[in-house]
Every structure is written in structure tokens, then in C-alpha cells.
Amino acid sequence: MAVTQEDVARRAGVARKTVSNVISDYPHVSDRIRKKVLAAIEELGYQPNRAAQNLRSGRSGMIGLAVPELDVSYFAELTRLVVQATERRGLTVLIIQTFGDLTREHASLNGFGHQRLIDGLICSPIASSGEDILNRGGGFPVVLLGEQVSVAPDHAGIDHVGIDNVAAARTATEHLLSLPRKRVAFVGASRSTDSHMADLRLAGYRQALAAAGVPLRPELVFSVNGYHRRDGAEAGRRILALPPEERPDGVFCANDLLAQGLMRALHDTGYRIPHDVAVVGFDDIDEATYSIPSLTSVSPDKAQIAETAVALLLDRVNGSDEADHDTVTDFSLVVRESTAGPRR
Amino acid sequence: MAVTQEDVARRAGVARKTVSNVISDYPHVSDRIRKKVLAAIEELGYQPNRAAQNLRSGRSGMIGLAVPELDVSYFAELTRLVVQATERRGLTVLIIQTFGDLTREHASLNGFGHQRLIDGLICSPIASSGEDILNRGGGFPVVLLGEQVSVAPDHAGIDHVGIDNVAAARTATEHLLSLPRKRVAFVGASRSTDSHMADLRLAGYRQALAAAGVPLRPELVFSVNGYHRRDGAEAGRRILALPPEERPDGVFCANDLLAQGLMRALHDTGYRIPHDVAVVGFDDIDEATYSIPSLTSVSPDKAQIAETAVALLLDRVNGSDEADHDTVTDFSLVVRESTAGPRR
DNA sequence: GCCGGTGTTTACCACGTGGCAGAGAAAGTT
DNA sequence: AACTTTCTCTGCCACGTGGTAAACACCGGC
Numbered sequence: 001m002a003v004t005q006e007d008v009a010r011r012a013g014v015a016r017k018t019v020s021n022v023i024s025d026y027p028h029v030s031d032r033i034r035k036k037v038l039a040a041i042e043e044l045g046y047q048p049n050r051a052a053q054n055l056r057s058g059r060s061g062m063i064g065l066a067v068p069e070l071d072v073s074y075f076a077e078l079t080r081l082v083v084q085a086t087e088r089r090g091l092t093v094l095i096i097q098t099f100g101d102l103t104r105e106h107a108s109l110n111g112f113g114h115q116r117l118i119d120g121l122i123c124s125p126i127a128s129s130g131e132d133i134l135n136r137g138g139g140f141p142v143v144l145l146g147e148q149v150s151v152a153p154d155h156a157g158i159d160h161v162g163i164d165n166v167a168a169a170r171t172a173t174e175h176l177l178s179l180p181r182k183r184v185a186f187v188g189a190s191r192s193t194d195s196h197m198a199d200l201r202l203a204g205y206r207q208a209l210a211a212a213g214v215p216l217r218p219e220l221v222f223s224v225n226g227y228h229r230r231d232g233a234e235a236g237r238r239i240l241a242l243p244p245e246e247r248p249d250g251v252f253c254a255n256d257l258l259a260q261g262l263m264r265a266l267h268d269t270g271y272r273i274p275h276d277v278a279v280v281g282f283d284d285i286d287e288a289t290y291s292i293p294s295l296t297s298v299s300p301d302k303a304q305i306a307e308t309a310v311a312l313l314l315d316r317v318n319g320s321d322e323a324d325h326d327t328v329t330d331f332s333l334v335v336r337e338s339t340a341g342p343r344r
Numbered sequence: 345m346a347v348t349q350e351d352v353a354r355r356a357g358v359a360r361k362t363v364s365n366v367i368s369d370y371p372h373v374s375d376r377i378r379k380k381v382l383a384a385i386e387e388l389g390y391q392p393n394r395a396a397q398n399l400r401s402g403r404s405g406m407i408g409l410a411v412p413e414l415d416v417s418y419f420a421e422l423t424r425l426v427v428q429a430t431e432r433r434g435l436t437v438l439i440i441q442t443f444g445d446l447t448r449e450h451a452s453l454n455g456f457g458h459q460r461l462i463d464g465l466i467c468s469p470i471a472s473s474g475e476d477i478l479n480r481g482g483g484f485p486v487v488l489l490g491e492q493v494s495v496a497p498d499h500a501g502i503d504h505v506g507i508d509n510v511a512a513a514r515t516a517t518e519h520l521l522s523l524p525r526k527r528v529a530f531v532g533a534s535r536s537t538d539s540h541m542a543d544l545r546l547a548g549y550r551q552a553l554a555a556a557g558v559p560l561r562p563e564l565v566f567s568v569n570g571y572h573r574r575d576g577a578e579a580g581r582r583i584l585a586l587p588p589e590e591r592p593d594g595v596f597c598a599n600d601l602l603a604q605g606l607m608r609a610l611h612d613t614g615y616r617i618p619h620d621v622a623v624v625g626f627d628d629i630d631e632a633t634y635s636i637p638s639l640t641s642v643s644p645d646k647a648q649i650a651e652t653a654v655a656l657l658l659d660r661v662n663g664s665d666e667a668d669h670d671t672v673t674d675f676s677l678v679v680r681e682s683t684a685g686p687r688r
Numbered sequence: 689g690c691c692g693g694t695g696t697t698t699a700c701c702a703c704g705t706g707g708c709a710g711a712g713a714a715a716g717t718t
Numbered sequence: 719a720a721c722t723t724t725c726t727c728t729g730c731c732a733c734g735t736g737g738t739a740a741a742c743a744c745c746g747g748c
Contacts, residue, residue, distance in 0.1 A: 002459050002483065002704095004703095004704060004705090005704070005705070006704080014727080014728090015727065015728045015729075016704095016705090016728090016729095017706085017727080017728060017729070017730095018726090018727060018728070020704095020705070020706060021706095021726095021727080021728095024706075027725095028724090028725055028726055028727085029726070029727085030725090030726065030727090033726080033727080047454075047455070047457055047458055047459050048457070048458055048459070048704085048705080049399070049458070049459045049460055049703085049704050049705070050458035050459065050460055050461045051395055051398035051399040051404065051459075051460045051703085051704080051705090052399050052703070052704035052705040052706090052733090053704080053705060053706080054395035054398070054399075054705090054733095055393070055395040055396050055398075055399050055703090055704080055705075055732095055733050055734065055735090056704075056705045056706050056707085056732080056733055057705080057706065057707095057733090058733080060395065069424065070414055070420045070423050070424055071417065071420040071421050071423075071424050071630065073415065073417065073420075076414040076415040076417075076420045077415050079414050079415075080413065080414055080415050080441065083441055092438075092456070094436075094438055094439075095438075095439040097424065097427055110391075111391065112436070113391055113392070114391055114392055114393070114394035114397075115346050115391050115392070115393045115394065115395075115734095116346075116393055116394055116395045117394045139346065228630070229630060229631070229633070229634040230634075233634065260631070260634055260635075261634055263636065264634040264635070264636060264638075267636050286415065286572070286573060287573070287604070287631060289573070290573040290574075290577065290604055290605055290608040291604075291608070291635065291636070292607065292608060292611050292635070292636045292637075293636075294608075346734095348733095348734060348735090349734070349735070350734080358697075358698090359697065359698050359699080360698090360699095360734095360735090361697080361698060361699075361700095361735095361736085362696090362697060362698075364734095364735070364736060364737095365696095365697080365736095368736075371695095372694090372695055372696055372697085373696070373697085374695085374696065374697090377696080377697080392734085392735080393733085393734050393735070395733085395734080395735090396703090396733070396734035396735040396736090397734080397735060397736080398703095398735090399702095399703050399704065399705090399733090399734080399735075400702080400703055400734075400735045400736050400737085401703090401735080401736065401737095402703080459704095
């Protein structure tokens with residue numbers, strides 16, 4: 001069934017190893033032999049056995065990409081970019097969804113209980129702590145995406161790529177305050193698992209309030225169970241349960257999906273956006289451009305994140321760079337309809 | 345560095361093969377030895393080498409899932425379900441994005457130029473023809489998702505899972521006609537690549553018109569370059585370029601993203617949905633529930649599709665089922681705001 | 689005490705490939 | 719002409735595992 005180098009060698013009338021040499025572009029092979037071997041490969045339709053290559057070489061040619069969920073558009077968009085950056089370098093990406101589950105994150109950090117499945121991992125951690133990541137057992141390099149996880153001072157061989165979440169959240173909140181809006185809420189504090197991402201964005205929100213001399217009102221910080229549209233809608237309903245005079249006139253959401261769900265819930269009760277409530281999201285997913293109203297959002301440079309992460313990881317995989325990198329990527333605030341103009 | 349069965353065996357004072365037996369739950373192993381071996385595994389942190397297992401067993405434990413693009417929400421949602429269904433059976437999914445590119449689809453059908461990378465493939469083809477799929481060289485079973493690709497009569501060892509696209513499109517169009525709407529357009533005919541999916545949905549649209557005795561107006565069939573929001577928005581602008589009396593009062597879009605882009609473009613010019621134009625989408629992605637207005641959509645039973653596809657594929661991988669299956673899964677029409685009520 | 693049976697452990701081999709170094713031939717040097 | 723160097727090609731080995739079957743130990747029965 002399967003054609004091996006042995007079969008090709010027989011067909012071409014050479015040694016099996018010569019076939020291997022042709023394939024791996026070993027320089028000292030005569031043109032005559034090379035042609036014969038290539039012809040035999042063509043005729044027989046030989047394809048290398050990845051498992052054997054992998055076993056022999058110790059490389060799988062795959063890197064892992066662990067993201068929480070692909071149906072969170074931000075990660076889908078980022079995944080696409082990471083895959084493209086990796087393929088450009090001739091490798092394959094094994095995409096793993098962790099669903100924010102600690103067990104699954106550990107599994108990915110430990111190589112899924114298998115050696116040599118992946119040569120390296122790009123991981124966007126949710127539940128894992130710094131220690132979890134340091135204690136990884138996979139034996140392969142790791143690049144962390146997104147929020148900076150506090151690991152040991154020397155990072156211990158782990159790279160990081162992501163934007164400055166605190167600064168970005170501060171920028172978003174300052175934008176709401178400048179419209180001006182008086183009662184600016186934060187939606188997306190973490191309720192169940194402790195999400196470092198949420199902590200950082202909440203910190204930026206607080207910094208902006210403090211800088212503007214606005215007292216933090218705990219009743220305007222809304223926790224969520226997750227970061228999907230339904231969780232945003234649920235937060236919206238909690239906002240509407242407040243007495244009218246206590247409701248916010250501006251909301252900064254920890255991600256765009258929350259914002260979309262929130263806008264939908266507010267819309268159901270006749271609230272106008274941005275007229276009654278201005279909304280800012282985070283991630284700048286494609287939907288933010290096209291939703292009604294379109295959504296003002298913090299836009300991380302996803303292409304830069306993907307490209308940097310892949311480059312750093314492969315440098316480590318190839319052993320060409322041992323230093324620890326902590327790359328801070330760019331972001332911008334894209335202003336759209338959801339924050340256009342002052343209140344009333 | 346890497347701990348092998350050999351190391352475990354030395355530690356436990358047994359033969360290497362005994363370690364292998366313990367791991368593969370060979371029944372005739374004494375408790376005393378089993379405990380010793382398991383203890384040694386624990387102490388040394390042994391992890392099986394996947395490449396070696398793969399090489400020896402001829403199984404990779406991975407199946408491929410080839411979808412056009414993960415940032416098309418329908419595929420992201422479907423991917424999640426396929427991954428969950430596969431993991432429940434103890435296997436891993438290698439997710440591949442083909443971007444509707446023929447070369448990439450061929451690569452996936454042929455196992456990416458490598459043997460034994462995947463044990464089977466679930467493929468959602470866009471560009472591939474029936475022959476392309478029949479001439480696959482991967483040597484592993486394939487399950488096709490989505491539109492029925494016309495392959496040879498006996499299917500030649502290929503399963504298919506998907507809804508009846510024609511019937512679903514007819515249902516959607518009939519819904520628009522029943523509101524009633526007089527000028528019902530179709531958005532999503534394929535412009536560049538020939539998309540079988542688009543052909544089928546267009547066919548359903550035509551059937552519904554014919555059944556209602558409504559003549560097909562070619563100027564109400566809009567082609568697109570792709571199936572993203574931007575393509576829907578572009579179609580919307582072409583609709584707005586028509587003289588007002590020629591514009592449709594109902595639009596059936598080939599997928600939800602087109603519908604979202606279309607609604608956005610119409611909204612920009614002050615069109616009210618469903619007041620002026622009723623819109624129906626296809627896929628029932630999460631966004632359809634939360635958008636403003638929420639979107640009436642054909643809802644394929646994605647969980648059923650994923651579950652069936654994985655079950656069929658693994659039956660073939662395990663050799664337990666050789667018959668060709670063509671499973672037609674359920675769909676429903678979920679009516680929401682975008683088609684609520686008659687015109688004007 | 690020998691024997692078949694059952695339970696437990698082990699030795700050997702093969703999966704397909706790449707690294708290494710050696711064999712043989714051709715070319716260049718003294 | 720003999721010797722070195724360079725170029726081609728080849729054979730051997732190991733990667734870590736699971737399948738097959740042989741070896742060994744123990745047990746009960748005649």
C-alpha cells in the first residue's frame with residue numbers, strides 16, 4: 001500500500017539511502033542518479049512517512065496554538081494569522097481549544113501527554129498561573145500570548161507577546177470620559193475563574209477614572225461568567241435593573257462580544273446607543289465594523305502579534321535565540337458610531 | 345532528556361516490554377509488577393513518544409478537519425463541535441484552513457504530502473470537484489461536509505453529511521414570499537470560483553419563486569466575491585444603486601455574514617429592516633441572535649452534523665463500517681426581527 | 689513426580705527514516 | 719606511477735514503540 005524509500009530505491013536501481021540523500025538535497029549526488037530517483041518518486045507517488053521522519057529527527061514539524069475558543073472571533077482571527085505566518089515558514093499548526101479550562105491548558109503545556117507531538121507552543125492562557133506555566137513538562141519552547149502572566153523574574157525560557165492591556169483599557173475609558181460621559185461602567189470583571197486579562201483591563205479602567213478624578217463606583221463594575229454575547233446581554237439586563245438615575249451613560253466592555261450582547265440588551269428596552277449609552281469594546285473584531293451601531297473598540301495589531309509570536313517561537317525551536325523576549329505590540333482605539341457624540 | 349519505556353523498565357527492574365504491557369492494559373500482568381511500573385512511570389514522568397507509537401501502530405490518533413476559514417463563524421462553531429465530538433472519543437483534531445483554495449484542498453485530501461499524519465479527514469470542500477475528491481491519494485477515509493458534491497454513483501468510499509441545501513433555501517425564500525414580499529432578491533451567487541453551495545441555495549431560491557408563480561428577475565440575483573460581511577455590504581451598495589422602484593423588498597442571503605454586511609449597508613442609507621427590506625440569512629450563527637435587528641436564518645443542526653461526521657469517519661478508520669453513507673441532517677428556519685411583519 | 693494448563697514475563701523483530709562513516713571511483717598532485 | 723584529495727554512493731545503526739510468540743513460573747491432578 002504505502003510507498004517507501006525502499007520501493008523507490010528498487011525502482012530506480014539505487015540504494016535506499018541514496019533516495020534519502022536525494023530527498024534531503026544532499027549535495028554530492030550526480031545529476032543522472034538524481035533524475036532517476038526523482039522520476040521513480042514521481043512514478044510511484046512516494047510520500048515521506050511523517051511518523052518515521054518525526055521519530056528519527058526528533059522534530060514533528062508542528063507547533064501548537066492553544067486558544068480558549070475559536071468561536072470567540074478574536075481568537076479565530078488571530079488563529080488565521082498565526083497559521084498563515086507558520087505556513088509561510090513551512091510548518092504546520094495544531095490548533096487546540098482550551099475552553100479556558102485549567103486541565104486543558106495544562107495538557108497543552110505538557111504536550112498532551114505525548115512527547116514529540118509538537119515542537120513548540122503558542123499559548124493564550126486563561127486559567128493558568130505563572131507557576132503552572134513554569135512547571136510545564138513538555139520540554140518544548142512556549143510563547144505566551146495576550147496578557148502578561150507574572151512568571152519568575154528571569155522568565156525561565158518563556159517569551160511573551162501582547163499589547164499593554166492596562167494602557168489600552170485606560171485609553172478606552174479615557175475616551176468615554178472625554179465625550180464626556182459622567183457614569184462610565186466596566187463590564188467584564190471576572191466572576192468564576194480569575195482571569196488575568198480581566199484584571200488588567202479593569203486596572204486600566206480604574207487608572208483612567210483616578211486620573212480624571214472620578215471616584216470608582218463599585219456598582220458600576222459588572223462581573224460576567226464568560227466573554228460571549230450572552231454574557232454581555234446578561235450584564236445589560238443587570239444594568240437595566242438599576243434605578244434609571246443610577247445607570248451608566250458609558251460602558252467599557254472587556255471584549256467586543258460582551259459589547260455586542262450588551263448593546264442588544266439595551267436596545268431591547270429602547271435605549272439608544274450612543275445617545276443614551278456610549279459603548280466601547282476590545283479586540284476590534286470584524287463584526288465591530290459592521291454591527292448596528294458599529295462599535296468603537298481597542299484594536300490590537302493582530303498581524304503583528306501573530307508574526308512576532310511565530311518568529312520568536314521558531315527562533316527558539318531552531319535554537320537560534322535563547323534570550324527571553326517580552327514584546328509589547330501596538331494597539332489603537334478605533335472610534336465608531338457607538339461613541340459618536342455627547343449624551344442627549 | 346526524554347524518558348523512555350527503557351528508563352522506566354530499568355527503574356522498575358523489569359523488561360522494557362513489561363512496561364509496554366502495563367501501559368496498554370495487557371490483562372496478564374501481576375498487581376505487584378503493575379504497581380512497580382506505574383510508580384516508576386510516575387516518578388520519572390514518563391510520557392509515550394507519539395511519533396514512535398504512530399510509526400509502529402500505523403495510526404496517528406489524529407483526524408483532520410479541513411474548513412474554508414475559521415473566521416467565518418459558521419465554521420468556527422462547527423469546528424468547536426467537531427473537536428468536542430472527537431475528543432470525547434479520545435482522538436485529536438488537526439484543523440486546517442483551506443481558504444477555499446484548490447491547492448490547499450488537494451493538499452488536505454492528499455494528506456499534506458505525508459503519510460500517517462492523519463487517520464482520516466472531515467472536509468468541507470469549496471473548490472474541489474467530484475473527480476478531485478475521488479482521485480485523492482491520501483489513503484485515508486474522508487467524510488464530506490456541507491453541500492453534496494456529485495461524485496461517482498457508488499461514492500467510492502466517501503461519506504457525506506449535510507442538510508438539504510435546496511430545500512432549506514426554498515424554505516427561506518418561501519418565508520419571504522409569505523410575509524408577503526413582492527420583490528425577493530438572492531445575494532450570494534458565486535462570482536469567481538464556482539461554489540456548489542451557492543448553486544444549490546440559488547436553486548432553492550428559484551424553486552420557491554417558481555412554485556409561487558413569481559418570475560425570476562436576473563437583476564435580483566446578486567453575485568459576490570466571497571461570503572464575508574464586506575461582500576454583503578458591497579452587494580447592499582449595488583442594491584442601493586438600483587432605481588428605487590426596482591429595489592427588492594426582501595433578500596435571501598446565502599449566509600449570515602452576507603446578511604449582516606447587507607443590513608449594515610442598507611442601514612447606512614436609512615433603510616429600515618424589516619420595514620423596507622426583510623432579510624433572511626443562512627447558518628444561524630451566534631451573531632444572528634444578537635445583532636440589531638436580529639436575523640431570521642436557516643439553522644442547520646450543527647451538533648448533529650458534527651456528531652454524525654465524526655462517528656462515520658471513525659467507523660471507517662476502525663474498519664467497522666465499509667458502506668457509503670449519505671446522511672441528510674435536520675434544519676429549521678428561525679424567524680427573528682429581520683423578517684417580522686409585512687412591508688410598510 | 690511428571691504433565692498439561694494457566695498465568696506472567698521476556699526476547700526478538702519490524703515500522704521508515706536520517707546520521708555517520710566507509711567503500712569505491714574519479715580527479716588532481718607530487 | 720604512487721599518493722592524496724574529492725566526489726558518489728552505500729551499508730549499518732538507532733530513534734521508541736507494539737505485535738508475536740517463546741520462555742518461564744506456578745498450580746492442580748493423576
